[in-house]
Amino acid sequence: MxxxxxxxxxxxxxxxxxxxxxxxxxxxxxxxxxxxxxxxxxxxxxxxxxxxxxxxxxxxxxxxxxxxxxxxxxxxxxxxxxxxxxxxxxxxxxxxxxxxxxxxxxxxxxxxxxxxxxNLTVARVLYEFLKFTVKDDTLFLADVEDKLGDTEENILDRKRHVTNHHMLQIRRKILKLDNYYQQLSDMSSIMSEDEHHMLAKEERRLFHLFSQQADRLMQRAQSLKDYSLQLRELYQMQIDTQQNEIMRWFTVITTIFVPLTLITSWYGMNFQNMPELASPYAYPIIIVVCVALIVVELGFFKKKKWL
Structure with missing residues (x-):
């Protein structure tokens, strides 16, 4: 109906x-x-x-x-x-x-x-209609910006729920907003220009005002788009940092066990004339040497702030 x-x-x-x-x-x-x-x-x-x-x-x-x-x-x-x-x-x-x-x-x-x-006219009603569709959008964009700020904090705190998929969704949402306001701006500009002079002067002025409002919303959306790009870069930096930390731990662990591996390999050769094999103190001495090496290495790594 x-x-x-x-x-x-x-x-x-x-x-x-x-x-x-x-x-x-x-x-x-x-x-x-x-x-x-x-x-x-x-x-x-x-x-x-x-x-x-x-x-x-x-x-x-x-x-x-x-x-x-x-x-x-x-x-x-x-x-x-x-x-x-x-x-x-x-x-x-x-x-x-x-x-x-x-x-x-x-x-x-x-x-x-x-x-x-x-003094309503049909064109004035269309203007009121367009204005109604964006009447709360300034507050909406402010809310979007607050959510981006929360996402930034979560990235810095390394929250697990912030993933590549989550960052992609943020990007897609803001791109939709930017595209929406850009289309509104273009549409209202065409109506305010009124190439066939169908509208009254006051009606053209109103659509020009709406075009300016759409431009402001578009600029705000573009700033949010730039913010989302910065968040994406920050997220990638955090991922790189985590990967570097993991590689650092692997490097430290590998470095600790390299001299121990050398010692065990050396004494694992079991040559007949190795004097240490006949000594009753050889085994505890090797244990002490290995522990001392680990302590020295840990102290060195801590001094270099690798731990």
Whole structure:
């Protein structure tokens, strides 16, 4: 069932069965299989809307008498999950969302309850819609930065749950955010330029403001991307340090046993005329020499801070 709204001094929900004045601006939410009923005569525009409705990117096409685009909003609870995707159609009197889910209707209902500024137009509703999609993103990015800080502490503390897979997931999530804000910035820039002069001057100004907001969010996401690269380098440094420590221990242990191995090999030859073999004190003397060698070596390694 489609959702229907009209513009008076505010955004007002209507019964889809209720008739509307053709001269009155309306906002609709339709499903993909209802596209043929919206009465778009431009076949290219209709096909563009149909293809963009399921596009996993944010994009807009500007036609002489309308704008057709798509929005792909990432799931903030799980950035690696599938995004919410839908298309939109904007002309002088209509704003139509093509959404097979319920996100568009939910956002429009929130806008209606918020009662935005007077003199609403369909383009102004689209601006409010876009603004609503990023309204908490500054706090969200701050939370992402805090989580990166926690990851940095875990890396320095050598927590076991920080793995290559974990670092790769962080990288992928931030890349998705960066791509999302960059697409929003490009899309709103195209709308603010309005090459076909479909929008009013104030509406172009609003989309320009949104473009600047998207730019700021993109810059923040890019700084987080740089931070994630630094974390990746720090993680690799910690791995290299651990490997060096393991190799150092192997080297120390090997060095300790090299002279002992030489002594045992030397006296393991069992030549007939080796004088030490006949001495009753030879065995305890060799034990004392081996222990003394170990003590000297341990003292040397500790002095060199290898232990």
């Amino acid at each position: 489609p959702a229907l709204y009209r513009l008076t001094d505010r955004l007002e929900a209507l019964d889809p069965e209720q008739g509307t004045d053709p001269a009155q601006p309306v906002i609709e939410v339709l499903r993909t299989d209802e596209l043929d009923s919206i009465g778009i005569e431009d076949i290219d525009a209709l096909e563009s809307l149909r293809s963009l409705a399921s596009s996993q990117s944010s994009y807009v096409d500007a036609f002489p008498d309308c704008m057709i685009g798509s929005l792909s909003i990432p799931n903030k609870n799980d950035l690696l999950d599938e995004p919410s995707c839908f298309g939109f159609y904007l002309d002088q009197m209509r704003l139509i969302f093509v959404d097979d889910g319920n996100i568009c209707e939910s956002i429009l209902n929130s806008i209606a309850k918020a009662r935005p500024a007077c």
